[in-house]
Amino acid sequence: MRAEAKALDEFQTEIVVLLPRLRRMARVLARNPADADDLVQVAVERALERRSQWAPGTRLDGWVFRIMKNAWIDETRSRTRKGRVFAPEAEGDRVADDRIASMETRLEASAMERALAALPEEQRLPIALVLIEGLSYKEAAEVLEIPMGTVTSRLVRGRMALMAQFGEGGA
Amino acid sequence: MAVTDEMIMAYADGELDAAGRAEVEAAMAEDVGIAGRIEAHLKLRNTLAGAFGGVLAEPVPERLVAAAKRSLGAKLDNVVELAKFRPKPDKPSGRGVPRWMQGGAIAATLVVGVMVGRVWLTAPTAPMAVGPAGQMAAQGALATALNDQLASSGAGKAVAVGVSFRSAAGQYCRTFQVSQGQGLAGLACREPRGWAIRMAMASPAQAATTGYRTAASETPAPVLDAVQGLISGEPLDAKAEAAAKAAGWRP
Numbered sequence: 033m034r035a036e037a038k039a040l041d042e043f044q045t046e047i048v049v050l051l052p053r054l055r056r057m058a059r060v061l062a063r064n065p066a067d068a069d070d071l072v073q074v075a076v077e078r079a080l081e082r083r084s085q086w087a088p089g090t091r092l093d094g095w096v097f098r099i100m101k102n103a104w105i106d107e108t109r110s111r112t113r114k115g116r117v118f119a120p121e122a123e124g125d126r127v128a129d130d131r132i133a134s135m136e137t138r139l140e141a142s143a144m145e146r147a148l149a150a151l152p153e154e155q156r157l158p159i160a161l162v163l164i165e166g167l168s169y170k171e172a173a174e175v176l177e178i179p180m181g182t183v184t185s186r187l188v189r190g191r192m193a194l195m196a197q198f199g200e201g202g203a
Numbered sequence: 204m205a206v207t208d209e210m211i212m213a214y215a216d217g218e219l220d221a222a223g224r225a226e227v228e229a230a231m232a233e234d235v236g237i238a239g240r241i242e243a244h245l246k247l248r249n250t251l252a253g254a255f256g257g258v259l260a261e262p263v264p265e266r267l268v269a270a271a272k273r274s275l276g277a278k279l280d281n282v283v284e285l286a287k288f289r290p291k292p293d294k295p296s297g298r299g300v301p302r303w304m305q306g307g308a309i310a311a312t313l314v315v316g317v318m319v320g321r322v323w324l325t326a327p328t329a330p331m332a333v334g335p336a337g338q339m340a341a342q343g344a345l346a347t348a349l350n351d352q353l354a355s356s357g358a359g360k361a362v363a364v365g366v367s368f369r370s371a372a373g374q375y376c377r378t379f380q381v382s383q384g385q386g387l388a389g390l391a392c393r394e395p396r397g398w399a400i401r402m403a404m405a406s407p408a409q410a411a412t413t414g415y416r417t418a419a420s421e422t423p424a425p426v427l428d429a430v431q432g433l434i435s436g437e438p439l440d441a442k443a444e445a446a447a448k449a450a451g452w453r454p
Contacts, residue, residue: 164255195244
């Protein structure tokens with residue numbers, strides 16, 4: 033019986049299948065591979081605990097992305113409280129630059145990764161969901177829990193910034 | 204009229220409706236630069252997907268796989284409490300018929316408890332009923348089987364009882380499988396007024412199997428996980444099961 037009890041059900045199997053994409057999304061959020069995997073772990077644990085809240089027939093990836101986004105917000109808030117990161121607002125940029133620099137050495141991140149990492153989070157997330165993960169604007173809005181118009185305007189701002197940087201035209 | 208950056212982006216992403224597309228295309232005929240801007244959006248999408256594609260090919264750390272595979276036994280109280288998910292009859296089911304009911308059968312998800320309620324409770328011969336407090340109770344053939352049937356005698360019957368055991372709270376609990384309709388597997392515990400369903404899930408694979416089967420060996424994993432979360436000690440052997448039945452499943 034124990035062996036059978038360990039058998040994965042469909043839900044868990046789908047989560048396992050999603051893991052590479054969850055890691056990719058987490059790297060966009062956390063911008064640092066170690067933090068990103070911690071974030072994936074938290075998101076997976078929460079997804080399993082709350083599996084009853086997932087509506088079958090809806091996108092599981094979007095649902096877990098939303099859990100991950102909220103876990104990341106919790107994490108950054110608690111870091112702020114502990115003064116570990118971004119304590120004084122003005123230092124935020126410098127700390128972010130340090131993290132990007134460390135990612136650069138560890139990951140040999142591409143120029144595009146660095147450029148995305150340098151964008152404000154509110155633009156980074158819609159870009160990752162729509163351009164990397166292939167969600168529609170509406171689906172991205174559901175993940176981010178913001179209106180679709182807000183997704184669109186943040187998306188356009190972030191993309192114009194990236195395109196300007198990479199000389200790929202733009203306005 | 205100039206089209207906005209947002210419209211050009213949405214065009215590149217396939218997010219515009221027919222009217223919006225026509226507007227962008229009309230503007231494109233006037234301004235050759237627009238096609239270049241659309242192309243820049245498409246190119247950015249490719250570049251970004253490529254830049255972050257590497258992580259997909261990396262091996263996933265074992266700890267993450269383990270987190271996804273973790274047995275839910277320890278957290279079961281959060282998951283299978285059916286009362287929380289009891290059907291709300293006054294609320295139209297906005298999402299329509301779930302995929303698994305259309306034959307595409309998701310083998311085992313605990314959330315199915317909700318759906319099970321919705322489906323079964325409308326059937327005249329439903330094996331479960333919702334009590335006033337939202338508690339789901341076994342009724343009809345299921346209640347009879349839970350009361351009277353021994354695990355050894357389930358073969359070929361509409362209801363098969365699997366393992367019986369004592370919960371940490373001292374109640375007798377039994378797993379069951381109903382082969383009627385979509386098929387149903389679950390776990391019920393004996394309370395003073397009857398058998399309370401602690402968890403239930405659609406079990407279409409069981410319904411597809413006709414005739415003889417050994418109940419315990421086909422109990423779906425989520426039900427077994429639920430057992431692991433509730434059980435105190437070992438499952439009852441045949442003698443203990445018969446004795447518990449004789450005592451009316453009263454602890």
